[in-house]
Amino acid sequence: MATIKDVxxxxxxxxxxxxxxxxxxxxxxxxTRRKVEEAIRQLNYSPNEVARSLYKKKSKLIGLLLPDxxxxxxxQLARGVEDRLQENEYRLIFGNxxxxxxxEMDYIQTFVQNNVVGVISSTxxxxxxxxxxxxxPVVFLDRTSNDSPSVYADGREGGRLAAREMAKRGSxxxxxxxxxxxxxxxxxxxxxxxxVLKELGVPxxxxxxxxxxxxxxxxxxxxxxxxxxxxxxxxASNDIVASAVLQEAFRLGKRVPEDIQIVGFDDIPLSRLLxxxxxxxxxxxxxxxxxxxxxxxxxxxxxxxxxxxxxxxxQFIERQTTRKVDYDG
Amino acid sequence: MATIKDVxxxxxxxxxxxxxxxxxxxxxxxxTRRKVEEAIRQLNYSPNEVARSLYKKKSKLIGLLLPDxxxxxxxQLARGVEDRLQENEYRLIFGNxxxxxxxEMDYIQTFVQNNVVGVISSTxxxxxxxxxxxxxPVVFLDRTSNDSPSVYADGREGGRLAAREMAKRGSxxxxxxxxxxxxxxxxxxxxxxxxVLKELGVPxxxxxxxxxxxxxxxxxxxxxxxxxxxxxxxxASNDIVASAVLQEAFRLGKRVPEDIQIVGFDDIPLSRLLxxxxxxxxxxxxxxxxxxxxxxxxxxxxxxxxxxxxxxxxQFIERQTTRKVDYDG
DNA sequence: TTGTAAGCGTTATCAC
DNA sequence: GTGATAACGCTTACAA
Numbered sequence: 001m002a003t004i005k006d007v008x009x010x011x012x013x014x015x016x017x018x019x020x021x022x023x024x025x026x027x028x029x030x031x032t033r034r035k036v037e038e039a040i041r042q043l044n045y046s047p048n049e050v051a052r053s054l055y056k057k058k059s060k061l062i063g064l065l066l067p068d069x070x071x072x073x074x075x076q077l078a079r080g081v082e083d084r085l086q087e088n089e090y091r092l093i094f095g096n097x098x099x100x101x102x103x104e105m106d107y108i109q110t111f112v113q114n115n116v117v118g119v120i121s122s123t124x125x126x127x128x129x130x131x132x133x134x135x136x137p138v139v140f141l142d143r144t145s146n147d148s149p150s151v152y153a154d155g156r157e158g159g160r161l162a163a164r165e166m167a168k169r170g171s172x173x174x175x176x177x178x179x180x181x182x183x184x185x186x187x188x189x190x191x192x193x194x195x196v197l198k199e200l201g202v203p204x205x206x207x208x209x210x211x212x213x214x215x216x217x218x219x220x221x222x223x224x225x226x227x228x229x230x231x232x233x234x235x236a237s238n239d240i241v242a243s244a245v246l247q248e249a250f251r252l253g254k255r256v257p258e259d260i261q262i263v264g265f266d267d268i269p270l271s272r273l274l275x276x277x278x279x280x281x282x283x284x285x286x287x288x289x290x291x292x293x294x295x296x297x298x299x300x301x302x303x304x305x306x307x308x309x310x311x312x313x314x315q316f317i318e319r320q321t322t323r324k325v326d327y328d329g
Numbered sequence: 330m331a332t333i334k335d336v337x338x339x340x341x342x343x344x345x346x347x348x349x350x351x352x353x354x355x356x357x358x359x360x361t362r363r364k365v366e367e368a369i370r371q372l373n374y375s376p377n378e379v380a381r382s383l384y385k386k387k388s389k390l391i392g393l394l395l396p397d398x399x400x401x402x403x404x405q406l407a408r409g410v411e412d413r414l415q416e417n418e419y420r421l422i423f424g425n426x427x428x429x430x431x432x433e434m435d436y437i438q439t440f441v442q443n444n445v446v447g448v449i450s451s452t453x454x455x456x457x458x459x460x461x462x463x464x465x466p467v468v469f470l471d472r473t474s475n476d477s478p479s480v481y482a483d484g485r486e487g488g489r490l491a492a493r494e495m496a497k498r499g500s501x502x503x504x505x506x507x508x509x510x511x512x513x514x515x516x517x518x519x520x521x522x523x524x525v526l527k528e529l530g531v532p533x534x535x536x537x538x539x540x541x542x543x544x545x546x547x548x549x550x551x552x553x554x555x556x557x558x559x560x561x562x563x564x565a566s567n568d569i570v571a572s573a574v575l576q577e578a579f580r581l582g583k584r585v586p587e588d589i590q591i592v593g594f595d596d597i598p599l600s601r602l603l604x605x606x607x608x609x610x611x612x613x614x615x616x617x618x619x620x621x622x623x624x625x626x627x628x629x630x631x632x633x634x635x636x637x638x639x640x641x642x643x644q645f646i647e648r649q650t651t652r653k654v655d656y657d658g
Numbered sequence: 659t660t661g662t663a664a665g666c667g668t669t670a671t672c673a674c
Numbered sequence: 675g676t677g678a679t680a681a682c683g684c685t686t687a688c689a690a
Contacts, residue, residue, distance in 0.1 A: 014678075017676060050379055050383045050442075052667080052668055054377075054379045091439050093420055094411075113377060247606070275603075383682090384686085
């Protein structure tokens with residue numbers, strides 16, 4: 001690979017001059033600029049970001065930490081982040097934490113070791129020391145904490161919405177699936193749902209689950225119907241689990257939504273391709289990713305940031321796993 | 330952040346000594362080692378990877394280029410890659426190419442600028458100059474080309490399998506969905522299917538599609554039944570499209586698999602959660618990702634590499650969108 | 659066994 | 675306008 005020195009030689013100038021044309025600062029005569037640019041072209045030179053980073057103590061790298069990209073909700077967040085970042089030439093060092101504290105710390109450490117200028121994280125513990133001690137901006141995505149910059153969706157309201165829509169559509173014996181307690185959005189949803197159900201006086205049961213994994217989803221679904229065989233409405237902890245419940249309901253010969261209604265969470269792309277298509281609570285994942293990236297870049301570039309905590313509202317997407325209502329309320 | 334110099338001061342030794350204990354090379358007295366380690370601990374020091382990378386012209390970073398992580402097949406590849414790499418402390422700079430040549434080149438360039446030691450790419454054009462010109466090892470994943478190192482699945486055989494199983498189960502008027510022509514595995518599947526269908530003399534039609542996107546999948550499905558309303562078997566180009574076809578079939582009142590059989594490709598996690606669950610051609614995506622990472626690391630570490638091209642075999646997963654056969658053949 | 663110093667490819671300061 | 679040169683944090687000859 002050609003270095004700035006090679007370019008300088010080729011153009012018959014000093015490295016300082018080359019650096020000036022590269023960074024478009026300082027004076028440089030039009031003729032020399034042309035010579036330099038020509039040399040750059042000839043040598044197909046492009047600057048070594050590592051050397052830059054070392055000197056400036058700043059890179060064009062950003063660390064992204066997600067729980068598990070294998071859960072279809074996260075790729076959308078990731079794409080939003082990436083697309084927005086890419087517009088400003090930032091690149092991503094990416095890692096999955098699997099909700100493991102250790103992995104999370106390891107990744108954060110290598111982010112720092114590689115001079116990343118900012119971090120976007122969907123951690124379960126935004127208040128952990130690792131984050132507090134960071135000297136670079138951090139934006140929490142799909143998570144929130146006190147007044148740290150964060151972008152997230154209103155899970156609690158999502159839970160309320162789900163419960164309200166179920167009740168409105170006549171479910172009388174609802175089962176609320178409670179996601180992992182350590183995952184904040186999961187708890188928010190759960191609490192929101194319970195809040196409304198109590199308020200409305202609708203009887204309900206709770207099924208605790210401890211993961212969102214595909215493999216376990218089927219297990220939760222079976223467990224659900226084993227424990228509550230005559231539930232007529234399920235508020236699932238996310239769309240994956242909802243899909244498993246839907247499938248299990250069919251296996252048991254129940255009609256959806258006639259015998260049992262189901263609502264999911266997230267609105268992952270596949271939920272509309274199910275049959276019946278899945279009613280769910282929509283979160284604008286892609287947009288949230290973009291927003292987090294935008295916020296982070298503002299923080300990095302030091303401009304004054306107005307709203308450091310951005311809450312997106314969620315939306316009930318009526319599809320076919322819930323019944324129709326022809327009145328309003 | 331503390332530097333090696335701080336550690337040296339704190340321990341009352343030179344930076345060279347610190348470096349020696351860090352890298353466990355050269356002689357260092359047990360007592361000094363202890364002093365240094367103590368200083369490291371006290372200062373919570375961890376070496377600057379950027380400086381290392383600059384000096385050694387080698388980082389612990391690897392570039393991963395995937396078409397679109399939003400397609401549920403790719404996260405599995407990505408996880409395989411990441412998990413394997415992580416065992417050896419390599420980290421990932423990650424990008425989505427969207428099958429765009431420009432984006433691809435941009436990413437490859439920044440990979441190089443950041444001193445990555447290797448690249449894993451699912452490009453549509455492994456023979457492009459960008460790759461040929463790279464001075465670092467490249468492994469093609471889910472793709473292959475001549476004798477460049479690659480890890481991929483036998484798409485052609487997948488296509489044959491799909492066709493054979495459809496025919497065996499009695500579909501008489503098959504529609505083969507042809508994926509994007511620029512995507513090699515898609516073409517392989519297609520050709521494999523056509524090969525067998527011709528061989529067997531089963532009449533078939535072809536529906537050309539140009540993407541794997543969720544949003545367009547529904548369009549292809551509608552188009553399929555518009556053009557070939559009485560097809561009784563669909564070989565879809567992947568599971569996403571297959572799901573859309575399944576849904577559309579229901580909408581049109583067709584019974585699956587009685588009236589029409591459907592086979593997908595990839596075996597993404599959600600395919601088994603559909604109802605009826607989707608029969609499909611399984612590719613060991615996670616394993617392939619791991620393998621690609623392992624191969625790349627061998628290449629990086631310069632050890633002799635035996636089989637540079639690794640083809641995985643695929644497998645027909647019989648689920649509920651195909652009929653049962655109680656004889657064999 | 660340990661220290662000194664050169665060098666990795668940049669940028670920025672300061673002369674000229 | 676342009677060119678030396680120090681500095682960024684590390685590793686590795688080479689000396690001691």
